[in-house]
Amino acid sequence: MSRRAPRSRPASSQWEQTMLLCCLIGSTQMTWGTIVPALPLYVDRYGVTAATLGVIVAAFGLGRVIANIPAGLALRWWRPRPYLRAVCVLLVVVTAATGFSPDAGTLIAARLVAGVLGGAAVTIGFAVLVAGAPADRRGRVMATATAVQMSAGALGAFVGGLTLTWFPLEVAFVAASVPLALCLAWDAARPAAHYWRSLRVGDRVARPAEPSAGGGASVASSGLLVVVVALALGSFAAFFARFGGEQGLVPLLAYEQGGLTPLTLGIALAAATLASLAAMPLIGAVIDRGRRVSVLVPATVGAALALLLFAVAEGPWFFASAIVVYGLASSIAGVVPSVIMSERVPAEFSGVVVGATRTAGDVGAVVGPLLVFGVFDAAGVWPAVAVIASVLVVANLLIVRVAITSRREPVLASG
DSSP states (O other): OOOOOOOOOOOOOHHHHHHHHHHHHHHHHHHTTTTTTTTTHHHHTTTTTTHHHHHHHHHHHHHHHHHHHHHHHGGGGSSSHHHHHHHHHHHHHHHHHHHTTTTTHHHHHHHHHHHHHHHHHHHHHHOOOOOOOOHHGHHHHHHHHHHHHHHHHHHHHHHHHHHHHHHHHHHHHEEEHHHHHHHHHHHHHOOOHHHHTTOOTTTTTSOOOOOOOOGGTSSSHHHHHHHHHHHHHHHHHHHHIIIIIIIIIIHHHHHHHHHHOOHHHHHHHHHHHHHHHHHHHHHHHHTTOOSHHHHHHHHHHHHHHHHHTTTEEEEEHHHHHHHHHHHHHHHHHHHHHHHHHHHHHHHGGGHHHHHHHHHHHHHHHHHHHHHHHHHHHHOOHHHHHHHHHHHHHHHHHHHHHHHHHHTTTTSOOOO
């Protein structure tokens, strides 16, 4: 009687693989989102000013600026899976060790290194995701990635607040590295094989463009340039607000003015995440019906007005409510640019555009904390939040124009 051949383990579904890549990107972001409630506490520990906190936050953004383009170019020579795993393992180790920094200088240096590793990890992850996303679901894949990435930072803040409530300050950094380690274990057990095969050594970081109706494959360079500039400006504004406001000034005000604790700050940020996730199916359906402008404009204006609320919010409930409103509005506004990218940018340029927009965003992550905390120290809270709100509104004007023209022009890349 012949022995049966052992049954091979069933491969994970393409949707599971998509979620795995999105979670790898999101858990990478959690390595800095989880420590949002912790960083302001180092102002007291080291006896430094709020401007020094701005430098600590900006050092991470500077590391990301340094890493983005080289990390994307290295995909021409290095296989994506071992490359990403090596970067993520180093990020886990550096993040866990950062909390034990003995002084502000060491903490700044550690955040710079973490920025280099974090920027490289997200760039690699997004390049693989864009290259492997099925043409008929590219918009949904990118929207899912955006939602997971944006919500992961706020969810991380809840984990950080919970950790700070029960454990010493250093433990928050150890906790920040755990989700990424778990995602690495997930990929070890059930690899995202479809995505890892989408990029091979020597290939360009994007697939060839599929032909589109109406001759859309022959793209006017000037039109594509407008789209890229709009996406870059929007990315700059989003990161400027995130690092200068959400992860910089807002936690500081939450403790000094709002009467929040690390735990209640984490709960407020988590509530904003849950509200955003609950809104995503409805927002996705509206966007799929072509309503880009009617989503982007109210969400951007709502985020700007919510920022102004932080200048007058006093008491835990008022301040926490402002956090939820701002988080919800900014999450909704952040989906539209990713959908525009998936529709308007030809596939052969997607890797370049991802790198360019991420670099612009990370420049915002550097400039935001330095400028916002500088204005706060010099002029107070009103001018500081007004700067963030103004950048958000002005930078998104060109995306609104692109969103309007998207309804009249042929799609440049399928999906």
